[in-house]
Each structure stands twice: as structure tokens, then as C-alpha cells.
Amino acid sequence: METGLNNSVVLVTGGAGGIGETICRAFASEGSKVIVHYHKSSKNAEKIANEIDGISLKADLTDSKQALSLIDTIIQKYGKLDVCIANAGYYPPEPLSLWDIDNDRWNKTISSNLGVAVNTARGFLQEASRTGTGSLVFIGSTAGIYGESGHSDYATAKGAITSGLLMSLKNDVSKLGNVRINAVAPGWTITPKKIEQGVDNDLVKRATATMSLKKLATPEDVANTVISISSNVISGHITGQVIEVAGGMEGRLV
Numbered sequence: 001m002e003t004g005l006n007n008s009v010v011l012v013t014g015g016a017g018g019i020g021e022t023i024c025r026a027f028a029s030e031g032s033k034v035i036v037h038y039h040k041s042s043k044n045a046e047k048i049a050n051e052i053d054g055i056s057l058k059a060d061l062t063d064s065k066q067a068l069s070l071i072d073t074i075i076q077k078y079g080k081l082d083v084c085i086a087n088a089g090y091y092p093p094e095p096l097s098l099w100d101i102d103n104d105r106w107n108k109t110i111s112s113n114l115g116v117a118v119n120t121a122r123g124f125l126q127e128a129s130r131t132g133t134g135s136l137v138f139i140g141s142t143a144g145i146y147g148e149s150g151h152s153d154y155a156t157a158k159g160a161i162t163s164g165l166l167m168s169l170k171n172d173v174s175k176l177g178n179v180r181i182n183a184v185a186p187g188w189t190i191t192p193k194k195i196e197q198g199v200d201n202d203l204v205k206r207a208t209a210t211m212s213l214k215k216l217a218t219p220e221d222v223a224n225t226v227i228s229i230s231s232n233v234i235s236g237h238i239t240g241q242v243i244e245v246a247g248g249m250e251g252r253l254v
Contacts, residue, residue, distance in 0.1 A: 004233035006031030009078045011071075013061060013120055014088030016041035018191040019139065021048055022219035023085055026227050028052035035074055037061075037088065061088055062111050067119035071127055080131070083230045084124040087139040089113045089158075095150025106153050113157035114165070121169060125179070132177030135230045138166060139222075140185040142244060146252045158185075162242045170240035180239040182229045187246025189217040212248030221245050 010027045014020040015036040025048070027034050034054035038045035045056035055077070059070040074081050090112035092105060117138055128134035143151060144158030162183045173179040188207040208214045222245050229235050229243060 002233060003030050003227060003231040005083070005227070005231055008032045008082040009035070009074065009080050010083040010085065010230075011035045011037060011074060011081060011124070012085045012087055013037040013116070014039075015085075016045035016048065016056075019186065019189060019219045019222050020085075020087045022223040023087060023226050024048055024054065025052055026220075026223035027083075027230075028054060030227060032083070033078060037070065039088070061116040061119050064119045064122065067116075068123045068126070071123035075127060081124065081127055081134070083135045083137070084120065085137050085139065085226060085230070086117050086120040086124075088116050088120070089139070091154055092151065097150065098152045101153055109153035110157050113154065114160050117161045117165065121165070121181075125169070125173065128173065128179045129176055132179070134179050135232065136169075136179075136181045137226055137230055138162060138181075138183040139226075140183045140242065142185050142187040142246050142249055142252070145185060145242070145244065146249070148252060149254055166242065167240055178232070178236075180232070180235070182235075182239060183242045184222060184225050184229060185242050185244045185246070186217060186222045187211070187244065187249050189219060189222060189245075191219060206253055208247065209253050210250045211246065215247060217245050217247065 010032045012020055012024045015024045016038040024034050024036050034052055036045045036049045036054055036056040038058055039060055049056040059066040061067045092109055124136055138161050140162035141158040143155040144162050148155045166183050170181045225243055225245050
């Protein structure tokens with residue numbers, strides 16, 4: 001099916017690895033000009049950008065000024081920004097109960113997920129308010145929908161993105177014209193990092209216990225959904241929605 005994304009200018013934050021990299025490549029395959037945003041992973045960002053005929057740009061998106069500057073740089077180069085995929089985020093590696101999470105970790109997780117999403121959205125929507133068009137897609141998580149033991153900080157941040165923030169912004173932009181805001185919430189997804197950490201049969205069995213489809217998602221599953229919801233041709237009358245890519249998950253095992 002034709003997506004209408006050919007010649008679109010697309011920003012993918014956190015595009016230098018994992019799901020973000022796959023999203024970048026998926027948009028490039030549709031003929032889009034892709035900006036691979038990174039914070040620290042410069043080598044991989046440049047490699048991906050070279051391979052997909054895009055560009056890589058650095059910004060610390062916890063800094064609102066750098067987030068706005070990133071958008072300005074894109075507009076100066078391309079004259080427009082059609083699609084923004086707010087993918088950048090941070091997942092604390094150590095599972096801890098709330099009472100063991102100190103203020104530093106809590107604040108870092110909230111800032112690196114919810115704060116980053118807000119700064120990205122603010123920059124993109126300032127431009128969308130000028131043009132009256134655009135598609136913003138937040139990358140959330142099923143942790144924000146069902147909760148996740150040991151990661152209440154991450155689940156809180158992602159939940160705020162895909163509930164209060166998403167629904168408020170969807171209404172904020174209603175006066176702008178054709179600006180759509182949606183979210184994709186992946187569940188268990190086999191990324192290179194998870195493979196490095198080890199994925200055995202017991203983990204798969206536990207992760208899929210509440211799923212209708214007894215398999216883990218691939219980054220391509222997520223990227224294909226992002227393409228679909230970003231496209232005005234395919235999803236032109238869809239906004240304010242959270243699309244789970246989670247095999248029919250109904251909850252998480254405690």
C-alpha cells in the first residue's frame with residue numbers, strides 16, 4: 001500500500017540503535033528523508049545516516065533549548081518537518097522497588113523519558129502550529145499501561161506520555177488543522193541489547209504468559225506500526241490513539 005511518505009522529512013529521536021534504528025530504516029525505505037537524532041552514539045548514528053542517505057544530528061533532549069535548536073536546524077536544512085517520532089528514552093538497568101529508588105534515579109528516569117518527550121513535542125508542535133500539518137508519534141511502552149514491577153519510575157514516565165500528555169496535546173492541536181498525535185506502545189521486543197543480555201525459553205515463556213500471540217515482537221513489528229500510524233494516507237483520520245505492539249498482552253506477571 002502506498003504510504004505517501006515519499007519525500008517526507010522525518011525526525012527519529014534516539015535513532016542510533018535498537019528500535020529507533022529500525023524505524024529510521026523503515027522510513028528511508030518509504031523514500032523519506034530521515035534525521036537520525038543521537039545524544040552519545042555518534043558513530044552508529046553517522047553509519048545509519050550514511051546508509052539511508054539521511055543525516056545525523058546531536059542534541060541532549062533533556063535540555064529544552066537543545067531540543068528547539070534541533071528542530072530549527074532541520075527546518076533550516078529542509079524547509080519543513082513532516083513527521084516526528086519521539087523515540088528517545090532511558091530504561092534503568094537495575095530493577096528496584098519504589099522504596100529503594102532514590103531521588104536521583106527517579107528524577108533522571110522522568111527527565112530522560114517524560115521530559116524528553118515534552119521537549120521534543122514542544123519543538124515539533126511549534127513548527128506544526130505554523131504549517132497546520134504534521135504527524136507526531138510517541139514511542140511509549142506497555143510498562144506505562146500495565147505497570148512494571150521494579151521499574152515504577154519508567155512505567156510512570158511512559159504512562160504519563162501515553163495518557164495525560166498524548167490526550168492533552170491531541171486536543172491542543174485541534175485548532176491547527178491537520179496535525180495528528182498518536183503513540184505506539186511496544187511490549188517485549190527482541191532488540192540487540194536484549195539478545196546480549198540473554199533471551200532463553202524461560203524468559204520467553206514468562207514474557208508471553210498473558211499474550212494471545214506466544215512470541216516476542218521484533219523491531220520491524222514496531223517500525224511497521226510506526227510507519228502506518230505516521231502516514232496520512234493510511235491513518236489520516238486517526239489521532240489520540242495508543243497502538244500496542246504486544247501480541248495481545250493483557251497484563252504483566254508479578
